[in-house]
Amino acid sequence: MKMVLSGNASAAYGAKLARAEVISAYPITPQTKIVEKIADLIANGEFETEFVKVESEHSAMAAAVSASLVGARTFTATSSQGLLLMHEVLHWASASRTPIVMVNINRAVAPPWSVWADQTDTIAQRDTGWMQFYCESCQEVVDTMLILYKVAEDKDVMMPAMLSEDAFLLSHTSEIVDMPEQAEVDEFLGKFEPEQRLDVENPMSFGSLSMPHQYYYEFRYKMAEAMETAREKILDAEREFEKRFGRSYGGLLDLYRCDDAEIVLIAAGSMSSTIRVAVDEMREKGKKIGLARLRVFRPFPIKELRELAKGAKMIGVLDRSFCFGYEGAFFTEVKSALYDMENRPLVKGYVVGIGGRDVTLDVIHDVINDCMVTKDTKDEPFKWIGLKGGEQ
Amino acid sequence: MGLMEIRWHGRGGQGVVTASELIAEAAILEGNFIQAFPEFGPERMGAPIKAFTRLSDEPIKIHSQVYSPDIVMVLDPTLIGQVDVTDGLSDDGILIVNTPMSVEELRSALGFGGRIYALNATKIAMEKIGRPVANTSCAGALVKVGKMVELENLLKVTEEKFGEKLPEKAIIANKEAIKAAYQEVSV
Amino acid sequence: MKTTLPEQELMEKGHMACLGCGGALAMRYLLKALGKNSMFAIPACCWAVIPGVFPYSCMDVPLQYVAFEATGAAISGMEAALKAKGKKEGVTVVGWAGDGGTLDIGIQALSGAVERGHDVKYVCYDNEAYMNTGIQRSSATPRGAWTTTTPVGKTRFWKQTNKKNIVEIMAAHDIPYTCTASVAYPEDLIKKAEKMKDIEGPCYMHIYAPCPTGWKYPPEKTIELSRLATETCIFPIYEVTYGKYKINKDIREEKKKPVLEYLKTQGRFRKLDEETVQSLQLYVDSEWNKLKRKVECFGEDK
Numbered sequence: 003m004k005m006v007l008s009g010n011a012s013a014a015y016g017a018k019l020a021r022a023e024v025i026s027a028y029p030i031t032p033q034t035k036i037v038e039k040i041a042d043l044i045a046n047g048e049f050e051t052e053f054v055k056v057e058s059e060h061s062a063m064a065a066a067v068s069a070s071l072v073g074a075r076t077f078t079a080t081s082s083q084g085l086l087l088m089h090e091v092l093h094w095a096s097a098s099r100t101p102i103v104m105v106n107i108n109r110a111v112a113p114p115w116s117v118w119a120d121q122t123d124t125i126a127q128r129d130t131g132w133m134q135f136y137c138e139s140c141q142e143v144v145d146t147m148l149i150l151y152k153v154a155e156d157k158d159v160m161m162p163a164m165l166s167e168d169a170f171l172l173s174h175t176s177e178i179v180d181m182p183e184q185a186e187v188d189e190f191l192g193k194f195e196p197e198q199r200l201d202v203e204n205p206m207s208f209g210s211l212s213m214p215h216q217y218y219y220e221f222r223y224k225m226a227e228a229m230e231t232a233r234e235k236i237l238d239a240e241r242e243f244e245k246r247f248g249r250s251y252g253g254l255l256d257l258y259r260c261d262d263a264e265i266v267l268i269a270a271g272s273m274s275s276t277i278r279v280a281v282d283e284m285r286e287k288g289k290k291i292g293l294a295r296l297r298v299f300r301p302f303p304i305k306e307l308r309e310l311a312k313g314a315k316m317i318g319v320l321d322r323s324f325c326f327g328y329e330g331a332f333f334t335e336v337k338s339a340l341y342d343m344e345n346r347p348l349v350k351g352y353v354v355g356i357g358g359r360d361v362t363l364d365v366i367h368d369v370i371n372d373c374m375v376t377k378d379t380k381d382e383p384f385k386w387i388g389l390k391g392g393e394q
Numbered sequence: 395m396g397l398m399e400i401r402w403h404g405r406g407g408q409g410v411v412t413a414s415e416l417i418a419e420a421a422i423l424e425g426n427f428i429q430a431f432p433e434f435g436p437e438r439m440g441a442p443i444k445a446f447t448r449l450s451d452e453p454i455k456i457h458s459q460v461y462s463p464d465i466v467m468v469l470d471p472t473l474i475g476q477v478d479v480t481d482g483l484s485d486d487g488i489l490i491v492n493t494p495m496s497v498e499e500l501r502s503a504l505g506f507g508g509r510i511y512a513l514n515a516t517k518i519a520m521e522k523i524g525r526p527v528a529n530t531s532c533a534g535a536l537v538k539v540g541k542m543v544e545l546e547n548l549l550k551v552t553e554e555k556f557g558e559k560l561p562e563k564a565i566i567a568n569k570e571a572i573k574a575a576y577q578e579v580s581v
Numbered sequence: 582m583k584t585t586l587p588e589q590e591l592m593e594k595g596h597m598a599c600l601g602c603g604g605a606l607a608m609r610y611l612l613k614a615l616g617k618n619s620m621f622a623i624p625a626c627c628w629a630v631i632p633g634v635f636p637y638s639c640m641d642v643p644l645q646y647v648a649f650e651a652t653g654a655a656i657s658g659m660e661a662a663l664k665a666k667g668k669k670e671g672v673t674v675v676g677w678a679g680d681g682g683t684l685d686i687g688i689q690a691l692s693g694a695v696e697r698g699h700d701v702k703y704v705c706y707d708n709e710a711y712m713n714t715g716i717q718r719s720s721a722t723p724r725g726a727w728t729t730t731t732p733v734g735k736t737r738f739w740k741q742t743n744k745k746n747i748v749e750i751m752a753a754h755d756i757p758y759t760c761t762a763s764v765a766y767p768e769d770l771i772k773k774a775e776k777m778k779d780i781e782g783p784c785y786m787h788i789y790a791p792c793p794t795g796w797k798y799p800p801e802k803t804i805e806l807s808r809l810a811t812e813t814c815i816f817p818i819y820e821v822t823y824g825k826y827k828i829n830k831d832i833r834e835e836k837k838k839p840v841l842e843y844l845k846t847q848g849r850f851r852k853l854d855e856e857t858v859q860s861l862q863l864y865v866d867s868e869w870n871k872l873k874r875k876v877e878c879f880g881e882d883k
Binding site for chain 3: 438
């Protein structure tokens, strides 16, 4: 059934379709419509779930972890400052092996105050052991939420997952969404029934003290293993999803016109769609440009990148965030994944869109032009596009 | 001197860490390099604990646990049989125990082939200090056996370290206990 | 030998608490009262270590260790999940935290949990400082006490402010049941725990839990000290049931012991001067009178 939904509403419907049993969330712009929509659905008797209206994001995640350990399918949503406040408990979620799914609205981090699109919030969580997906359409948000529950709850994974959508560009933008049928979703996901859980019939302790010589180290290794296992599980889930619902998103690295591309742009989030348009425009002019959309950041698509890099002469990586004291995170990680290759392509970094600075078609063309001009030289490793007061 | 590693065994509240620091501070006076640290873990009053001292005439660079001590000092006799005090101690090593037991009794209890020294440090502490706090007496015995620092330097750092915390009388008593243990332990 | 206490033991031997730990005893009593259908959340505090090091545990009930500030949120999540799964019936959800995790860093989540009306029982065992991290002051530390962050020294740098009254803060949240309890009065503690179990809605219990290591007194005196705290009216034993106040251990004026008698027993009050002792006596008297006035105005028969 086709509906017109914003990115926020899509997240709410995703939680409803997934039959999330416990939702604990705290409002923050621009995520508020997610929790409000969920509240509406509950109030109207359309969604049976326990909605804990916690008093902070730290509590939102803490409550979610406990609920998940009891065995409930759990959902939460946040953005920016809220995600940062949750940071400690993000670690708790992954190391407790709780398959929580969270929607984060990518929003700039204060100060100065900004409610606009920026990926700093999720980039700052890349080490927390959460799977990270970036979406570019409202349809993708709904579909990915379902895929994430499937992957996260797999007993060989059991790691939490966050899905990002850009502030306003997706969260408040209405698009057409083809809503999957509930019955089909129920078959796709099944129920969440973890073997190990908080249960008075079978008392266990979760998360006690563990010494240097045993077994903290091993627990962490198992998390690393689970993330590796997730790679294949993501592809499996997406294959099944495509069979049932007819839609697919290209796996971990979503390639667009990369087959013979000489220059490939790598980016995540809503700017990817704009890049598709720029790619088409360049192709019209006979230029061999492609887009490799970073749909999944964790686990990082090493294999897929190396495959892509075999053909491309140059890769331009767009970061909508910056790691002060070094460079953009996507930029660093792309280079690192290609380090061992013989004949690797030139990789250059572009910082765009921080604090909601609009990433227009012109901005993308600036990047593409820069790639074309500098692809045979190595003038500087990265640049900030569109700084007021002149270029960097 | 080369690298010397000492492991101390005691119970929480007995001043084991203080003793390990006294030896380290005395060694500094003699121009040596030191490291002193407890085994950090969940502990409470009365629970078995370990402390470590490393001494060397060259800067000490490694930062990890002590696995093969040269000397083991046991401050509490009740630990014998409860904690493996000779773990990692080779037969070239030295074991010193605060105990009313004799060396022969200790040797058969532990099955240890190296040098063993026994003295009733608690009795010395009771006599000199009036409380069963044997850590300073044990430090005195340690320097007699191990010869890693001069007695007078140990006495000096004891005076300094306790200067802020204890009344003059108690400092003197502790120094007497150190001297008595130094005399008494037979080498 | 028969006792008046429930016989069941849900706490195994071999735990890691200090000799004379009031908190260890308190948990044992609580478990006797609540029984095996209890689900616990425990934040950073002594009790995060007391059950033992993985893979051992002294606890025979399901237990999640949670982040320091998160107890209130964790029990909210547990309760919601049990309800969602249709498994809440007959299960008591318990948050068990120290004074730090309750009055300081955890107060927000606690306030949120009880304000939302979750059917959870929050029990604070109060040893009056951050004991697990080495005796640093908390807002539950009584005025005049030595701690490592209020180490007296030469400038009378003891804890300057009075104990934060978390019990009245909880009562002010209008929750069904708030109470204090003490290991000196186990039957009272157990009766109250059983009462909480039968009430649907948020309940708060504040247990006085002396700490020999942090308060500097001989470990065998824990129960004597607990009793003295009540007999001096420093720690009144009372409850507030749906807004009605009741003092469970009434201390008559002629039996009331001077605060000095309590202070003398502990090394943490060793350096107090007479002026401060007198001020503390006035403070304790005034708080006790306030409580008695509350009973007059909001007692069970009012």
